[in-house]
Amino acid sequence: MLQRSLRVGPGWALRSLRRNFFFPPSRSKEKDLIGVIDQGTSSTRFVVFNAATGELVCTHQVPIGREHPHLGWVQQSPNQIYHSAIKCMNDAVATLKTRWISPERISVVGITNQRETTIAWNSKTGKPVCPAIVWSDNRTSECIQNLIKKNKDNRFAFQKLTGLPIDSYFSAMKIHWMLHNYCEVMGTYTRDKLKVGTVDSWLIYKLTGGQHLTDYTNASRTNLFNINSCKFDGDLCDAYELSDCILPRVITSAEVYGKINDRNCRLYGTRLGGVLGDQQAALVGQTWEPNPEHQMSKVKVTFGTGAFILWDIGKSPHFNSYGLLTTIAHKMGPEANVHYALEGSIACSGATMDWIQNKLGMFYDHASGSKLAEEALKRRESHEDACYLIPAFSGLLCPYWKEDAKSVLVGFDEDCTKGDVIAAGYRSSAYQTHAVLQAACEGNNGEKWELPKQISVDGGLSRSPVLMQSLADITGASIYRPNNSEVITALGAAIASAISVGIDPSKLTELRKYSTNEEIEANTFKPRVDKKIRQRWIQGYENAVKLS
Numbered sequence: 001m002l003q004r005s006l007r008v009g010p011g012w013a014l015r016s017l018r019r020n021f022f023f024p025p026s027r028s029k030e031k032d033l034i035g036v037i038d039q040g041t042s043s044t045r046f047v048v049f050n051a052a053t054g055e056l057v058c059t060h061q062v063p064i065g066r067e068h069p070h071l072g073w074v075q076q077s078p079n080q081i082y083h084s085a086i087k088c089m090n091d092a093v094a095t096l097k098t099r100w101i102s103p104e105r106i107s108v109v110g111i112t113n114q115r116e117t118t119i120a121w122n123s124k125t126g127k128p129v130c131p132a133i134v135w136s137d138n139r140t141s142e143c144i145q146n147l148i149k150k151n152k153d154n155r156f157a158f159q160k161l162t163g164l165p166i167d168s169y170f171s172a173m174k175i176h177w178m179l180h181n182y183c184e185v186m187g188t189y190t191r192d193k194l195k196v197g198t199v200d201s202w203l204i205y206k207l208t209g210g211q212h213l214t215d216y217t218n219a220s221r222t223n224l225f226n227i228n229s230c231k232f233d234g235d236l237c238d239a240y241e242l243s244d245c246i247l248p249r250v251i252t253s254a255e256v257y258g259k260i261n262d263r264n265c266r267l268y269g270t271r272l273g274g275v276l277g278d279q280q281a282a283l284v285g286q287t288w289e290p291n292p293e294h295q296m297s298k299v300k301v302t303f304g305t306g307a308f309i310l311w312d313i314g315k316s317p318h319f320n321s322y323g324l325l326t327t328i329a330h331k332m333g334p335e336a337n338v339h340y341a342l343e344g345s346i347a348c349s350g351a352t353m354d355w356i357q358n359k360l361g362m363f364y365d366h367a368s369g370s371k372l373a374e375e376a377l378k379r380r381e382s383h384e385d386a387c388y389l390i391p392a393f394s395g396l397l398c399p400y401w402k403e404d405a406k407s408v409l410v411g412f413d414e415d416c417t418k419g420d421v422i423a424a425g426y427r428s429s430a431y432q433t434h435a436v437l438q439a440a441c442e443g444n445n446g447e448k449w450e451l452p453k454q455i456s457v458d459g460g461l462s463r464s465p466v467l468m469q470s471l472a473d474i475t476g477a478s479i480y481r482p483n484n485s486e487v488i489t490a491l492g493a494a495i496a497s498a499i500s501v502g503i504d505p506s507k508l509t510e511l512r513k514y515s516t517n518e519e520i521e522a523n524t525f526k527p528r529v530d531k532k533i534r535q536r537w538i539q540g541y542e543n544a545v546k547l548s
Helices: 002-006 012-022 078-098 141-150 171-181 183-190 199-208 234-239 278-287 350-359 366-379 418-442 465-475 485-500 506-512 517-522 531-546
Strands: 033-039 043-050 055-063 106-113 118-122 194-198 213-215 249-251 256-259 271-277 299-303 307-314 325-330 339-346 388-390 408-410 454-458 478-480
Touching (some): 033 078, 033 199, 033 485, 043 485, 055 485, 106 278, 106 485, 118 183, 118 199, 171 183, 194 199, 199 256, 271 278, 278 325, 278 339, 307 325, 339 418, 350 366, 366 418, 366 465, 388 418, 408 531, 418 465, 418 531, 465 478, 485 506
Parallel strands (some): 033 106, 213 249
Antiparallel strands (some): 118 194, 256 271, 388 408
16 A cells, blocks of 8 residues: 555656646735725726735726617616626636736625616526616606605605615616516516615625625615615605515625625635725725724715715714715624715716817827916916816706706906816816815704815826815815725725625725825825915805806
8 A cells, every 4th residue: 555655657756846836836825815896887897905915916807888778878787797797806816826826815805886876687597687777877867856746846855864865866766767667677576586786786696696785885875775774764665666675685894795606706615795885985995994983084085087075974974954965984894883974976077177188179188188287377377266167067966956057167368278278177176076075064954064184085087286286275175195096996895805804904004005205295285375365266166156
């Protein structure tokens, strides 16, 4: 027996050498990596972080399409959404292996997702029964108007329960519309096989092979979730003529949701844990601290096509009289407190600059646009800001709520150049951000809050120094643009994922910090004008809004 066990073929040594040279054993047996599915409206990404070192290990991105079958309709393929997530994960695993990193080091996979987008599927087959209706879709607008009329023309009839207005933006009326306009949805419902949910629920269901779950942040965007009791509300379901049996079970943002059970995924068997809606994930990525009390009163702004302002207001909901949304910021585990946030949206931020670039043809790329804007601002007399752009291409949101507003250029004379128009475009996002923050401070039943002293920013347009300095000057706050801002949303989900499996997430927050004082200074913007000048600028903008 001993002789037989020692008998090896002549090629054994060569095969062993090849195996250990080309495919060496993992340098660490630690489960120190965290993966995040970042599922957005235009693409899906998979991002891998090292929780032990705070490093970004790799990222893979796959574009996804949108369909517009009718004016105002925006829909996507649920299968394409899911398959894009699988492809990103598999591509990331391949990359890890080329770097001699074992994918078995991934301890947990988290999810952050586009919010409100709604999917319906058959629980027996696991197949979607209609297209996904995207958050920006307005096919339900007539149904929304009918419901508002039923509630004495009060768009905010459910605000004290949901924190939200009655609006086509949120999931509830999308589900109602699906049931009444897609025969397969209603047929599946009558056979007790229908399940609905936001994108996170769909991904969880498919990845785990049948777990129908969502987290607090995504549930709070449905208009069916009572943010006081933190449960789906029967009265709200009745208002939208829905049954709560088709809705997912709600658990916290930092729990294990199951294990990946799809053998097409090269991370089969890996735990799935940590889920946050995209804007809440960005807030966590920007502001999370080990002591939750240190997170309160922190503000983040994401500048993309539009802009989203989230203000962590702590453990009690506040309902704003100017129409800011009250939403759940996070609940980081079963024993953690719920944190709430006020949220305001700007319809056109990056979209404004795209219009100036592509429709007006005023600049070639954002580098040249920023240069022209900076030159125009320097050319102006000291502290003059007579030029304003109100980009109301789809009306004005909070705090103006002017659906019929028209875009206007105000204060332009024969001395103005295209640089002035570009500068006014950038500064319009800063003025609108200030208006949202001012409304947050004033619309609290007579309780006056102070404007924030610091604002954290991310998103593509945050790379503009003109916008960042304008934001500092107009809000009076210090603006901080973190390192690796392109993965801040995924970072927030990674923090939730780490907590869900008992990993200390504190090293992950190192990713948002810069290593040198020079880098910190280059990405921190402080106000350069006094209060009197700031107030004159803001009053000029408010006067321009009245003309829109």
